[in-house]
Amino acid sequence: MKIKFILFILIITVSSALFAQSDEDRFFYGSDTDTDLKVNLPDYSFSTKGIQYGAIVSPIYLYEDNDGGKLGSYIINTSVWAKTYLWSNSFFYIRGKDSYMGITTNDGSYSSVESDNILDLDLAYLSSSTGSGTFNISLGRKYYSIGSGLVLNGRGDGGEASLFGSTFSVKLLGMYSGLLKKDNNPYGLSDKDITDGAKRAFSGGTLTTAFYNQKLYLLGLAQFDMADQTTDAETKYDSQYYGAGLEGVVFNDFSYFAEFVYETGTSYVTNTSAPNEESDIAAYAVNSGISYYIPVALNPTLILQYAYGSGDKYRTSYSTSNRSSGSGEEDTGFMYFGTFSGGYALKPALGNIHIFRAGFSFTPISKMSIGAKYDYYMKDKKEAAINSGEAVLPEAFIGQGVDVSLRWQMFYDLSMYVNYGLFLPGDAYDSSTGERTFVMAGVNLSI
Numbered sequence: 001m002k003i004k005f006i007l008f009i010l011i012i013t014v015s016s017a018l019f020a021q022s023d024e025d026r027f028f029y030g031s032d033t034d035t036d037l038k039v040n041l042p043d044y045s046f047s048t049k050g051i052q053y054g055a056i057v058s059p060i061y062l063y064e065d066n067d068g069g070k071l072g073s074y075i076i077n078t079s080v081w082a083k084t085y086l087w088s089n090s091f092f093y094i095r096g097k098d099s100y101m102g103i104t105t106n107d108g109s110y111s112s113v114e115s116d117n118i119l120d121l122d123l124a125y126l127s128s129s130t131g132s133g134t135f136n137i138s139l140g141r142k143y144y145s146i147g148s149g150l151v152l153n154g155r156g157d158g159g160e161a162s163l164f165g166s167t168f169s170v171k172l173l174g175m176y177s178g179l180l181k182k183d184n185n186p187y188g189l190s191d192k193d194i195t196d197g198a199k200r201a202f203s204g205g206t207l208t209t210a211f212y213n214q215k216l217y218l219l220g221l222a223q224f225d226m227a228d229q230t231t232d233a234e235t236k237y238d239s240q241y242y243g244a245g246l247e248g249v250v251f252n253d254f255s256y257f258a259e260f261v262y263e264t265g266t267s268y269v270t271n272t273s274a275p276n277e278e279s280d281i282a283a284y285a286v287n288s289g290i291s292y293y294i295p296v297a298l299n300p301t302l303i304l305q306y307a308y309g310s311g312d313k314y315r316t317s318y319s320t321s322n323r324s325s326g327s328g329e330e331d332t333g334f335m336y337f338g339t340f341s342g343g344y345a346l347k348p349a350l351g352n353i354h355i356f357r358a359g360f361s362f363t364p365i366s367k368m369s370i371g372a373k374y375d376y377y378m379k380d381k382k383e384a385a386i387n388s389g390e391a392v393l394p395e396a397f398i399g400q401g402v403d404v405s406l407r408w409q410m411f412y413d414l415s416m417y418v419n420y421g422l423f424l425p426g427d428a429y430d431s432s433t434g435e436r437t438f439v440m441a442g443v444n445l446s447i
Contacts (some may be wrong), residue, residue: 001362052084060442064345067434070110072151076100082185090128098396099184108166120181120397123155137161141201144175145338146204147219148259150287150350155185156202163421168385172205179354187337189321190235192227202242202337212249223265223337225321234276237321239265239335252296258288269314272324283334284310285350289357298362305359307342309334311352311380318351319388333384343375343401344421345438352386355397368408375401377430393442395427413446 017325037445058077064070071373086266100117125140138160145153156175163170179189182197189198213367222243229236243261268281289305309318312333323331334351342348342355359373377398385392391399401423409415419439 002071002437012095035407044204044366051082051084052167054145055080055447057445058442060440063105063439064437066436067432069110069388070105071110071113072103072105073113074102074104076102077089080404086126087128089131089269090126091127093123094294096120096124104116107360116183118181118184120184134164136164141179143174144202146173146221146241147206147217147245147261148257148287149263150200150259150285150338150340151219151221151243151336152204152223156181158202158236167209169208169210170205171208173203175202176200188236189225189319189335190227192230192235195250196227200224200337201226212248213250213435214246215243219245219261226397234268235321237267237335239266239281241262241336254290254292255293256288259286261285261287261334262338268322269326270324279323279326279329279331281332282330283312283332283351284308285334287340288349298364300360300362303357303359303361305355305357307340307350307353307355307357308380309350309353311386313384313386315352315392316385317388317431318349318386321401343377343423344419344440345423345436346375346377346399346421347387347438348377349387352380352384355381359403364378370407371403373403373407375403377401377426382428391425391428393428393430397426398428399426414444415439416443 003006019154055076056079058079060075060077062074063072069081073237077097077099079095079097081093083091083093085091087168089278096119098117098119100115100217104113106113116299121237123141123143123364125138125142126138127138131269137437139158141155141157142160143154144156144158144160152175156177157179158173160171160173169212176199177185178197180197182194185193185196185197187200188194201224202221204219206217206219208215208217210216223239223241225236225238227236241261241263243259245257245259247257248255248382262284265281267280267281269279286306286308288307289303294302304349310332312323312331314329315333316324318335323333324358336350340350342350342353342357348355354377356378357373359371361369361371363369377400379386379391379396379398380397383394386398401421402421406413408417419438419440421436423436425433425435
């Protein structure tokens with residue numbers, strides 16, 4: 001049941017990127033699938049007063065093959081939305097969503113995964129702006145994001161206020177995840193979170209200034225674990241994030257982005273003689289890249305990127321809150337609540353890892369793009385694992401991967417995409433470990 005829940009949350013989280021912010025040129029900047037699943041509504045949809053409504057159908061097929069087994073599944077996302085204007089520069093938006101997951105292949109470790117269905121209130125929020133647009137406030141269930149979206153980028157219930165000035169802009173937000181349907185809650189870090197639904201509160205903001213086609217921002221975010229704790233096995237994970245980012249365009253054809261994040265807070269150590277022993281968190285992450293747009297036919301783009309998440313030699317998983325040991329030492333494993341895409345087949349969490357990526361893309365016809373990327377993975381702490389407990393051998397080289405993607409917006413209301421990933425394990429895996437293959441394809445139709 002637990003693997004079924006985790007897989008379904010993973011797939012639903014990917015598909016929930018339907019309306020998330022994205023940037024196609026930044027492979028690490030948010031999830032690659034954000035662009036895959038984004039629907040371009042007609043220009044006139046929200047430009048007139050009154051009530052607008054519609055539906056979005058997004059069938060998705062996924063296939064994964066690795067040493068643990070094979071899993072073939074399909075997701076049919078159906079969303080119905082409505083938007084009504086209330087007064088000048090103010091509106092209320094609501095969207096319901098049904099996600100049906102069907103199984104075509106489920107052998108090996110995936111044999112317990114079964115078909116399932118989730119019907120949920122996806123979004124429901126009020127947004128209001130001043131006449132000049134310098135101040136905006138929104139309240140309700142919506143997507144909340146900080147900085148590049150690495151530390152936080154997802155749905156929740158709360159509020160957000162933004163002030164846009166000529167020199168500086170400020171955004172403040174507060175969000176709670178405990179009211180999300182537990183079968184559709186991506187913020188879980190323990191069995192208790194999975195059983196009860198992850199009850200986490202987030203509060204933070206960004207301060208941004210723009211100059212000469214560049215943008216500099218400072219960010220801060222506090223995350224509070226509000227789940228009920230047992231007296232002999234606490235799983236609470238409280239974290240705070242402080243960071244800075246810089247992005248911009250140079251010489252028209254050259255762009256870049258870079259974000260640094262420092263994480264502090266407290267976590268717990270298990271398997272010690274002193275139950276509920278707290279550890280201080282001291283972790284780091286870097287997300288960066290450059291793009292060069294070549295002004296010739298087919299619009300080719302060359303891309304280089306580097307991402308890093310610090311590791312902890314006592315942490316056996318970057319999907320759970322506690323370390324297995326490490327009494328009296330700091331927890332240096334970086335963990336986060338946002339989106340990060342570092343390879344389709346490996347799907348690495350940005351913890352205990354260095355990722356080097358080179359890629360290119362081009363546009364063979366209008367509104368179609370084809371891209372390819374090469375990934376090289378190294379550990380930060382070679383004696384520790386990555387992801388949810390893999391690559392356990394005390395070697396630094398994790399492996400390498402290749403990703404290929406196709407995007408095609410055929411009409412304003414119809415688009416498609418295909419993602420293919422291959423991962424070749426390195427020295428950190430047992431010699432019997434085979435390659436991994438991942439395929440994802442989908443279509444978006446707006447009605």
